[in-house]
Amino acid sequence: MTNMLQSRWWSWGFRSTVMLYFIILIVCPIAGIYVQSLSGGFQAFADNVTEALAWKSVILTVKLAVISTIINAAVGTLAAWVLVRYRFPGRSLLNSLVDLPFALPTAVIGLMILLLLGPRSLIGSGAEALGTTILFHEPAIVVAMIFVTFPFVIRAVQPMLEELDASEEEAAYTMGASKSRTFFRVILPCMMPGIVSGAMLAFSRALAEFGAVVLVAGNIPGRTLVASVYIFGEIESDNPAGAAAVSVLLLTLSLLILWTVNFVRRRRGELTIRRFWIGLTTLIFAVLLIVPLLRIVQGAFDDGWSGFSAGISRPEAQHALLMTGIIAVCVTLVNTIFGVMLSLYLVRANWLGKRLKAVMNAIVDLPFAVSPVIGGLMIVLLLGPDSAVGAMLGRAGVDVVYALPGMILATLFVTFPIVIREVMPVLQEVGSQQEEAAHMMGAYAWTTFWRVTWPLIRWSVVYGVILTVARCLGEFGAVLVVSGNIINKTQTATTLVYQDVENFDLTAANSVALVLAAASVLLLLVMEWSKSRKEVH
């Protein structure tokens, strides 16, 4: 009997801790930003949003995000098709490269594009000869957005194509349907849910993108200033109300998109040509992913080895890398533990109502869709020196914002969904019967978890952890806002890259970026390995 009571207390404690974590990390900041932006009354909110520059930045962002999403939907569908349907040497390499934009820090991506499209580069000078400029103009922003959102459509369409039995296609042929007819009547409808939900996610990510865009956009107010950069500017110039207003606009848009994606998810259920498509896909990969990566390696050594080592051995560079490391360790630890527990609860627990589960499920994805800058802003608003909580903590001698705790918090927010999104599908797929069988043989929750559940989800957790580490290393927008980017104090590797670029010290920026990129590629390799293990089990 005591045993039972004990286990009830434990489970009650676990439940409330996890729910509290969810509320504090996700629900509070979002509620906070809505409250803040509407605190001056609706008129003030409307004024802030309709302010000429703010409005223009939002319109520009939406326009460019739409363009890049359309391009990505087309290219991504094609790439997914080739990767699933054709077998050719290098296929698995391309397949793993797809995730590169997820793994690379966005600031590094921005730097790559900067080097690639700059006036001194081949493409830049070529464009100039044609009378246009790419860098610091809209095309550069579109390129950045495409790069960052490249994996979404592919990763959403691939499983649908894999599911689509070749026999369905063959059935259509036997009924006399032509190739193109079969494609449009059988294959495309099957891919459609994947294309739509992938495109939606890509769109919301493009809206939110900051790190890559801020470096290549030039940020000319009214012309190339996108919403996330505008928000950042407003925060910098101490106008949180303006920042919050535009944030709320983007946030609402993201929420709508997430809701649509959930909806879509729920509703679903010849040699020469082939050579051409394979070639095209390879080319796209090369241009989009590999060339920029090589460019950064080259850039780091522009001034020879000494340039690289000087860039890396600066005290601020070392400190920045250390900060990034500390944040990555803390965040990965916390979000892995809470992520696994929350997944268990979202999939298995019956003490959570169905409605509540559905709502939580939709909110879990929010940090993916919200601009990291907005994530940072939420924390500043909630815990900054001007807020009630922040003031209280300040009196107690604890700085959250512009200090390490705030940066960790911001990164926690940004990486919150990753582990959950990896673990939940596996839990759903394996079902609860093995766990119930363990209960029937006398195993309590703890034993059941370690002996039965954990071996089943282990590789998904590892995969989620790797993605989380990658994102921690790469997080830029949220950390920049929260950290204040103070040299040798709160500067991380990515914000240092940003600062170096702002100071036109490209070689130094490259050195740090190369370290980050190398880490990302390493992570990508481990990711592939754990992915293959995941399939084994």
Next chain:
Amino acid sequence: MHVEVRGLNKTFGSFQAVKDVDFSVEKGQLIGLLGPSGGGKTSILRMLAGLETPDSGDIVFHGQRVNDLPPQERGIGFVFQNYALFKHMTVSENIAFGLEVKKWNKAKIKDRVANLTELTGLKGFESRYPHQLSGGQRQRVAFARALAPEPQLLLLDEPFAAIDAKIRHELRSWLREMIDRLGITSIFVTHDQDEAIEVADEIMIINKGNLEQKGSPWEIYQRSEDAVRRGLYRGIPDRRQHRGASRLRRCGRIGGHQGPDPAGVYRDRTQGRVHAAALRDGGRPRQPHPFPRQRMARRG
């Protein structure tokens, strides 16, 4: 274990899956739960096991109400419909799991696992993983695993559903024999009336959440015959009737059997077995018992 269920109710959302079910099971009996799909059979088993909480009603084991006992403490073995074997463990690890949880010492565990693999005919398969086994072998692993911690009550949810008809027949008699040998109270779910009649001591028919009928296989059989005669099943080509008749013939044959009966020791616990005991003593049962228990016992 003596099992008693009183006024059991369960609703999922607004759908009532189990309505006011009462029954009791004598120690050592094998009960067949029969009924159409969606009738609530699994739900009843899951409530007995403690995997689902009843909305109202009592579940009583040995005169003790166990509603508030978690599944771990109920001493029940459960064989799931799709077996739910631990995919990442070998056959012997699967069987040993419940014993390790109960903190048996290593040597004892080894003994018990060896015993069970022997008993279930899984010798030589100890270090295979579930995906390397046939359906029938998996079924036996699930059975051995459920038996390992020496449960007082065994629940089987459609233990043969995923197995093809031929092997199913064999497994069926194998199971009956096994349960006879161990003398463990058991409840098993099936869709198949023949299966229930052939294997069970008593049959309960569950339909739309209600316990519609309860009786010996003989009674259930007669009632369905009556129903056929009254034309309730008219229009359905009646395989049931044929097989029923052949079963009766078989019973008659077996009723005449008088040879020595090594497994007879197990037989005098339940009603059905009283007939067998009577047979053994040379007397004839007043009423033929409609299933061929002896045949299986002799094989074992």
